Amino acid sequence: MTYFLPETDPVLTAARGLALTHPDAIAVHDAPLYLTARSPHPGRRVALVSGGGSGHEPLHTGLLGRGGLDAVCPGQVFASPHNRQIYEASLATAKRDGVLLIVKNYTGDVINFQIAVERLRHDGIPVATVLVDDDLATDIADSATGRRGTAATVVVEKLLGAAADRGATLEELAALGSRIVSRSRSLAVAARAQTSPTTGEPAFDLPAGILDYGVGIHGERGIRTMVRPPVGTLVRQMTDELLAALPPGPDELLALVNGLGATTSLELHSISTLLVDALGERGVRTALVVPGTYTSALDMAGFSLTLTRLEEGWTDLWAAPTDTPLSFPKHVIAVDSGAPSPAPVAAPPLADDRQGSRAVLDRYALIVTQVRDNLTKLDQLVGDGDFGDNLAGGVRRAGRRADETGVEGTAALADVFLNEVGGTSGPLFGLLFQHLAAVSPADGQPPSLT
Template structure:
């Protein structure tokens, strides 16, 4: 392995280390995990909360403290934080005028932050959001997901932090955030992919003498591969592409030269020098050239450039004082003298010690997911970051523990996936299990198929409301929708094997995603590269209906494909 990371509690250990390195500035809540600034400007009336997958440091956590963010929610490596982290961090950070959530435009982040926002609104806490979508490489009308959120997040958080310290209200902060994002664009290039923590190999291969142009911060391939040209020519191409995408008529920019993890300070400063001269030659005044590693992609060898067309009043926000771990130009850090790590014990499942109401479906699903785990990981590595197999298996393991403590099997799945599983798939599967948990489940008698179909349809509607996915977008919906229809039809016809019919429809729906171009989720960023690879999330749904058929219709379930062979590529 090339990383020096503890095998257990990796992100928690790093969070605790950051707090220890910044005495008196940060406290760490361990369950759920979030970091909170111990103090803030007394003028501030709105809490600022951000977060995202780990591996991008010092993004988010580096700007935690007075003049910056009030709370940060770190997910696992390259996986979004789950909505419970965001909800509880936001509730803790909210001030008299509420809380502003800063969201990078990745499907998992968007869904989890929006679910947290709904929970906050339900509690009566004023909440608004700012969506960061600065990545020029994904500026395409073909993918419904939209542009990714990358290194402009650093600029946004610094400016918003200073504005919040002036006593700005929630709507004023949201409006400023939207304006900053609209006037910012970023573009990244890489000479070597990041090393996968799972395989210890590069996430993708590049031929010698080539670069990937337009890479993402999770290791997504670039929009095209180009010749490894001299840095002056490369920076000129990137600069021209960025300036073309930004609003015309602006002559002052803030320029961030961001390392992606393995790019040295020597290189970044040299690139900054080249960039300064290029901007000046084009009649543009760089208010500041800011080199450094601010939004990493683990140890990717590459860099990004972010240009923000600055309004005159924003300069004072950039240079306003702050007390955060990351020291940006014109800022001074005044460390305090005491460290505090606040740890809360994990709560036990409801009904601990009671006999679980049902467990057959959960046990069967756990066995099937275990069979398919490696294949699901391999599929996700081809189109995403390879976390789906781990997320699905980890969620099921958590549900098994809850079930052992007395929670009904399907309800245990709902609680585990909604509260404890991050990434894109975790909360979406949580919505599915949440509606299925409204059905009366038994280990020895099949539930009413019509009731299960109604519950599945309710979850399908909820998933569409949250993420916007529909049939044909190459997501879990492509398996869930036909399974729901088949189950409802079989129930209406009085079929004696409705769950087998639903499983067959889900399997066919999952297999059909191999011919689709993804329009939602992280796979949408690789576009045509994903064709031929079935969506891993759709297989997760197909395996669930396979488990239902296996429990309640063992005679007809024998005609369903073996889970391991089904998910093999």
């Protein structure tokens, strides 16, 4: 088993841990289980209540507090909360104008939230719902349940939280929530399924180099599998499909780059850059870019992209202050949409006396490519395993440097490794190549012994 969870009541235990971390902001109620914000904004006329299966954290619980939700109802892992949780959480937090329930479009969630709605209405409490159904992969004509609710839930809860703090009415919040949902679409890919807490095995198998395209946040299989393309190609394909699905309107977007649990910040921030570049190439301005893990699927290795076409005033709602476990980037970014890239500088022709030295560089590059994997394995026995990639990357850059500047091959190796390649090997090889360059003849032939 790969998870470090207690054998009994893991969800309740985690909820208590969150409250321990935020003792002044979050309270836990355990029979039935729900969490509430201790200090909701005094200007609220309507309480915001949401929830869903656990295993998607920090979704829902991360948005609990001022500027976010008044109550969260966590179900068991990948299972909806039961209607009594939702009903009692709503009773405990209802404001003078009632309660708005934010629901992800899954059958269990819809049934249990709707039963809670009927119970609240029976008690005379005004109540409305917003159904989040942003998943593009399930936007098919013969779907019995419609699009799934995924990471756009974060956008809905953040914007509605700000509007509720401003005193919006129940009708205004319900209309705004529906408008945000209608202008949001998401798409997810995975290279590895989540590990089942029950079996300790992946929920489904993917061969090496294959992606599941359109995967769901509970491990529902995607609309197809595909050979893994370069990440830039993948992001551009997802971008085109999302843009085609959005309703028409001003070309100003919020872009949420969401990790599915096992995707690193290094990857998510890189994908953010690729996404903003892809949107710019298509003449679309990214007003807000939001990278991070917000709607996870346990430990799934993958990411989702959510695009929301912004309306007037929504960037102000996004930038509104919050006091929640999660924090969000709030500044509108300045991006040159579709600005042409500078033309590449033509490489000068190599002088005849440099051809031999370039041949040495090319031969060395070939050898490094052939032995890279073995070097990595050897380094993993005693260190972090970066030696093969470090060496190969430096040699590739040296080849480009020689092409762009016309500098001889060994000198290019010395310059790149000494000034650009880190780790232990970079500077050591840089010094070696520097000395070799000083004694190597320009024609690449061995030095004379006379």
